[in-house]
Amino acid sequence: MPQILKVGMADLNIAFCPDILTTIGLGSCVGITLYDKVNKIGGLAHIMLPSSKDIKNNSNKAKFADTAIEILLEIMTEKGADKKHIVCKLAGGAQMFALKNGPSSNMLNIGPRNVAAAKSVLEKLKMPIVAEDTGGNFGRTIELYTETGELLVKTIGHGVKII
């Protein structure tokens, strides 16, 4: 029986075939999955903010797109994954609330900024993004199957899909 490993907010973890990595209720946060399709090792990071460089209190490396991806890749390669076999998928990065008037809060569009940051970090590391389900104004729950590399995306009222 495959085990289901939960990844919390501002957290990351890895799993081996046939286990499943999941993170629940992604809003503006982004779920970044790395998957070594040859060694069947998966990694999942649930990031909240684009960059650790903008913030003083940045000790939790899993909170930021830049540091979380680096750490996740490091842990995966330590455990036998090979970077050249790794493909990436992204989900989340929604804008949960859109204020019609009133001051435009920089924080409200943090979702798209998180997605952009994740993409630029992955590009720098030369890891290809093979699928994404990002943006919109709704939450997502994701499950990464380390047996196939498939990513299941569940929503409330916006369907279920596999990317």
Next chain:
Amino acid sequence: MVDIDGLNSFEIDVLREIGNIGAGNAATALAEMLSKRVNMHVPEVKIVDFKNVPEILGGAEQPVVGIYLSFTGDVEGSALLVIDEVSAHILIDMMMGRRIDLNRQWNDIDLSALQELGNILTSSYLGALASLTNLYIKPSIPCLAIDMAGAILSVPAVEFGMTGDKVLFIETEFIEGSDNVQVYFFLIPDVQSYDVILKALGVTE
């Protein structure tokens, strides 16, 4: 800069008092809207790791109602009111004078009522803050979303996440007859505004 991880018990007491007065105002407003007697429990001020917040609402995947607004004036920031789905059903049906049905599909009028309810409740808390501090606070029109608790709560978590790993919120339980509803109020002042609020309350020099 004030870090909520480092608030002392006196500062938490002051915040609890804002919660108390705000919830009192909210209960009065609710009673007027429902034309019913509404009681409440003493609000609880909670400071928890943000990864544990969704559990308080019954799990990250539970649908909840979120009503979000920003405010400007002497202090700036945002506020989020979260109502669990069961409580929201009870409140809407009471407002509409209907029998309570937890499986009812909400229509546009229900959602609009819910938004108005959120507006009144958030204004009650912000009003308490403004009158206790003598600060001018102007709220924006609120915005409604119904989605997974984790996704809704990621909004305050991200804003608090700029400064720490903890979230501060006020939990209030309102009681009308045999029905209890829980509302959770997250006040998220800008980093500078936290100082302004605590100073205005005479908590910090």
